[in-house]
Amino acid sequence: MAEEINAFPQTLTIAGTDSGGGAGVMADIKTMQERHVFSAAVIVAVTAQNTLGVQDFSALSKKLIDEQFASVAGDLKIRACKTGMLADAEHVEIVVENLKKYDLGPLIVDPVMIAKGGAPLLADDAINVVKRDLLPLATVVTPNLPEAERLTEMTIKTNEDMQKAAKQLRATGAKNIMIKGGHGDTEKVTDYVLLADGKEFWLSSPRVDTVRTHGTGDTLSSAMTAEIAKGQDIESAIRVAKDFVEAAIRNTIQVGRGHGPLNHWAYGEEHAVK
């Protein structure tokens, strides 16, 4: 019998590059590789970046982005995809058009707005476009606390605020919501999940006292995308993703002089069959 073409699980990241290797498409592909899926990439923007900050960036032309989507969709069979840095309103719209044009499986939206060092990666006027056009396509959306505040125009301080914000985000059409608590100041880092069927749960882990958290959101959403591509249900995918990123933060590696990158090998090493 002929081998089935495209049987191997394939994912797509639609995001920006990080020349420093710690975040964006680089973190996505490292994570997906570790979770044993094959990842393709549509580059939306190129950043000159390192662990100290974002020195410059430029978004690609509509033509080149459209062509990347066509190349990927014309050959590979993408089972799940994710978005990261989308730069501005025009580029959010280009991505939305392509997501509607091709079947790329469930979509995980990491609504990246500001880099750890404080540099804006999404123009302010794009936030409404994300809400109106991108979130209705999302199987899962994974804002951090400041992103959830921008998307809901709420102040989020308490657990009840996180629950309220998640409900509000569901009204955009996004099916499953994960609000990440990395930017809080509690002793434990607590993320909140509201699933499409109304089930809710909290994911809590000790807060690692470190500034070496460059690419945490990218890593979390990529691990989730990989698990979904392999056929895991949303809750299991979210739980694996949280454990993956937690291990990657806890087992820090010494790279760069600022907000250092994560250890993408850590989860695999901790779970290796000995």
Ligand SMILES: Nc1ncnc2c1ncn2[C@@H]1O[C@H](COP(=O)(O)OP(=O)(O)O)[C@@H](O)[C@H]1O
């Ligand atoms: N210092 C930390 N210690 C442990 N886990 C963390 C820490 N910072 C972030 N995380 C976890 O990393 C993931 C990404 O969270 P967050 O940093 O809020 O997102 P983002 O990278 O989008 O800003 C979440 O699951 C969060 O719980």
Ligand SMILES: Cc1ncc(COP(=O)(O)O)c(N)n1
């Ligand atoms: C290209 C790109 N995409 C995403 C992030 C966000 O990552 P972080 O919030 O950890 O800096 C980043 N810094 N650069």
